[in-house]
Amino acid sequence: MRASPAVRRMVRETQLSPNDLIQPFFVRPGKNERRPVPSMPGVAQLSIDQMIKDARAVVALGVPAVILFGIPEKKDPAGREAYDPDGIIQRAVRAVKSALPDLVVITDLCLCEYTDHGHCGVLRARGRGHEIENDTTLELLSRTALVQAEAGADWVAPSGMMDGAVGVIRRALDGAGKKNTAILAYAAKYASGFYGPFRDAAQSAPSFGDRRSHQMDPANAREALREAALDIKEGADMVMVKPALSYLDVIRRARDRFDVPVAAYNVSGEYAMVKAAEAKGWLDGPRVMEEILLSIKRAGADMILSYHAREMAQRFHDR
Numbered sequence: 188m189r190a191s192p193a194v195r196r197m198v199r200e201t202q203l204s205p206n207d208l209i210q211p212f213f214v215r216p217g218k219n220e221r222r223p224v225p226s227m228p229g230v231a232q233l234s235i236d237q238m239i240k241d242a243r244a245v246v247a248l249g250v251p252a253v254i255l256f257g258i259p260e261k262k263d264p265a266g267r268e269a270y271d272p273d274g275i276i277q278r279a280v281r282a283v284k285s286a287l288p289d290l291v292v293i294t295d296l297c298l299c300e301y302t303d304h305g306h307c308g309v310l311r312a313r314g315r316g317h318e319i320e321n322d323t324t325l326e327l328l329s330r331t332a333l334v335q336a337e338a339g340a341d342w343v344a345p346s347g348m349m350d351g352a353v354g355v356i357r358r359a360l361d362g363a364g365k366k367n368t369a370i371l372a373y374a375a376k377y378a379s380g381f382y383g384p385f386r387d388a389a390q391s392a393p394s395f396g397d398r399r400s401h402q403m404d405p406a407n408a409r410e411a412l413r414e415a416a417l418d419i420k421e422g423a424d425m426v427m428v429k430p431a432l433s434y435l436d437v438i439r440r441a442r443d444r445f446d447v448p449v450a451a452y453n454v455s456g457e458y459a460m461v462k463a464a465e466a467k468g469w470l471d472g473p474r475v476m477e478e479i480l481l482s483i484k485r486a487g488a489d490m491i492l493s494y495h496a497r498e499m500a501q502r503f504h505d506r
């Protein structure tokens with residue numbers, strides 16, 4: 188059954204295509220700016236005009252969606268630019284929706300890219316340290332969801348793992364007549380070392396402490412299903428597992444358990460490992476990229492957020 192390419196095509200169980208891919212972009216202020224991210228070869232922080240140029244290219248290759256992360260003009264303790272109607276992401280969404288109305292635009296919905304301390308919510312002093320004030324943060328997240336939806340985001344993607352965030356955001360959107368704005372919940376987001384390069388890219392590393400108090404322990408899989416079930420109950424239209432590669436079992440279990448679409452985030456560290464080994468001549472980069480993306484699909488992901496999206500779509504195009 189493996190004798191020829193034609194037979195292999197006939198019995199192939201998993202088909203990967205550009206339709207499976209979502210391209211992330213880091214958007215920064217300015218014009219004509221393209222600042223490469225050293226730990227992620229091929230990825231750059233882009234000004235809005237440059238992001239639209241790249242978005243056009245991925246659309247031409249058949250990629251249906253992008254997710255936008257913002258690098259604000261300035262950061263403050265309350266992450267104000269996240270919920271400013273003229274914040275970087277809101278401007279980016281308006282521009283990309285007017286240039287490419289059919290492109291599905293997803294907005295990352297968290298405060299950590301906008302807070303000067305780099306945490307995902309508002310902090311309050313407690314004992315000798317700090318803790319995230321969950322309920323104040325929820326209020327700011329629903330304001331952020333509203334301005335993103337108002338700007339034209341098709342889906343919002345709460346990524347901070349705050350308790351109750353999905354429900355609060357769903358109610359806020361419905362209350363503002365934004366019933367068609369979907370929620371892609373980062374349901375199972377692990378406290379992972381694989382996010383390192385992203386924090387360079389989004390300049391969002393916490394200035395102290397870490398995110399272990401609200402992100403998941405890499406040792407737990409059943410807990411991921413509980414988190415996903417809660418998010419679905421609160422109104423999530425889709426659930427995400429992040430990272431992807433070390434959590435393929437979690438993707439599979441989520442796929443088997445739930446009927447909503449499952450997304451997987453092939454994160455920055457996973458991307459960086461491939462690029463670094465490729466640069467050293469230790470791996471066939473494009474081949475490994477395809478194998479990784481295929482494995483995530485095989486594990487059960489309906490959609491894959493990946494920095495490889497454009498390159499993979501180009502590979503399909505060139506075949």
Ligand SMILES: [Zn+2]
Nearest residue numbers: 297299307347
């Ligand atoms: Zn965050």
